[in-house]
Amino acid sequence: MKLTTRQLTLCAVLTAMALALSYLENFFPLSLAIPIPGIKLGLANIVTLFALYALGPGQALLILMARCLLGAVFAGNMNALIFSVLGGVTAMAVMIGLSRLKGLSVYGVSVGGAAAHNCGQVAAAVLTLGSTAPLYYLPVLLGVSLFTGALTGLIAACLFRALAHTKLWGA
Amino acid sequence: MRMKSSPKLRPNGWDGLAAAVVLVLAVACAALVWTGGGQSGPLTAVVSADGETVDQVVLADLTEPEERTYTANGCTLRVTFGPGSAQVTASDCPTQDCVHTGKITRGGQSIVCLPARIVIQLEGGPAADSGVDLVIG
Numbered sequence: 551m552k553l554t555t556r557q558l559t560l561c562a563v564l565t566a567m568a569l570a571l572s573y574l575e576n577f578f579p580l581s582l583a584i585p586i587p588g589i590k591l592g593l594a595n596i597v598t599l600f601a602l603y604a605l606g607p608g609q610a611l612l613i614l615m616a617r618c619l620l621g622a623v624f625a626g627n628m629n630a631l632i633f634s635v636l637g638g639v640t641a642m643a644v645m646i647g648l649s650r651l652k653g654l655s656v657y658g659v660s661v662g663g664a665a666a667h668n669c670g671q672v673a674a675a676v677l678t679l680g681s682t683a684p685l686y687y688l689p690v691l692l693g694v695s696l697f698t699g700a701l702t703g704l705i706a707a708c709l710f711r712a713l714a715h716t717k718l719w720g721a
Numbered sequence: 722m723r724m725k726s727s728p729k730l731r732p733n734g735w736d737g738l739a740a741a742v743v744l745v746l747a748v749a750c751a752a753l754v755w756t757g758g759g760q761s762g763p764l765t766a767v768v769s770a771d772g773e774t775v776d777q778v779v780l781a782d783l784t785e786p787e788e789r790t791y792t793a794n795g796c797t798l799r800v801t802f803g804p805g806s807a808q809v810t811a812s813d814c815p816t817q818d819c820v821h822t823g824k825i826t827r828g829g830q831s832i833v834c835l836p837a838r839i840v841i842q843l844e845g846g847p848a849a850d851s852g853v854d855l856v857i858g
Contacts, residue, residue: 581816581818581821582821585821585822585823586818586822587816587818587819587833587834587835588818588835603724603725603727603728604725605725606725606726629836633835649726651735653729653733653734653735654729654735654736654739655728655729655730655733655735655736656728656730657732657736658732658735658736658738658739658740659739661736661739661740661743662739662743665743665746675833675835678835678838679769679771679772679838679840680769680771680772680773681769681772681840681842683831683833683842684831685750685754686755686829686830687833688747688750688754689747689748689750689754689755690747692744692746692747692750693744693747695743696740696743696744699743700740703732706728707728707730707731710728710730711730
């Protein structure tokens, strides 16, 4: 993949933003309300969603992989890498497919991505633990993804509306 | 700079359909996974670390709470087994999700500690005689 300096810089900035959002959501621990390992708002998905529409699947995947790798390095927990990569790549694959459907808005794509992310993370937990016990959490995680996906979809929609008025992305 | 593609920004019926598909998946998944509590035998807590079973406690046999500790992958969990229940009462894992899960009481339920890679899963059902609430006549 050949990137211009501008595209590369934008990818780097978006990766940094995704990492910052991942860190930020630690201050809103959803797991206190719903005690399920790994449950979170998925705010970093806003960046993935934006990159997918604005830059295309290739660069969006690049940002996702950089975010997963750097997130694991910064957290000092390489075991977390399989969770973020499996969750992130599953979500990305589903969002690429859904974003090509003409009827769906950013909300539907986001909800589908959130649900896929949870499926990927549960798969990672099953692989890591060597037990099917994490499947017990999947129905709740899928239910929660309706709300978290709608929330990230709403934020992404606001972002796209705001960017339409800027010089960088405006028509 | 131009967007690669322009997303629709207002939710519509298709998004409702996507949400409905996720909801149906959740319900189907619950029907498959949550109905697994019908196994026979006394209620037993099976503790596994890294996929290997390390302990089994028959909860139906307990008359008073019993505390045991398990260590794996640098984390130590203190688990309290009671008559018909299991709970992680303390853990030095960074996430504390296992502690927040609270008490589990039914077959099929589990407590997962990802950092320790320890799973406490309940198997078996309630005592055999509880299938009948009342006998008349």
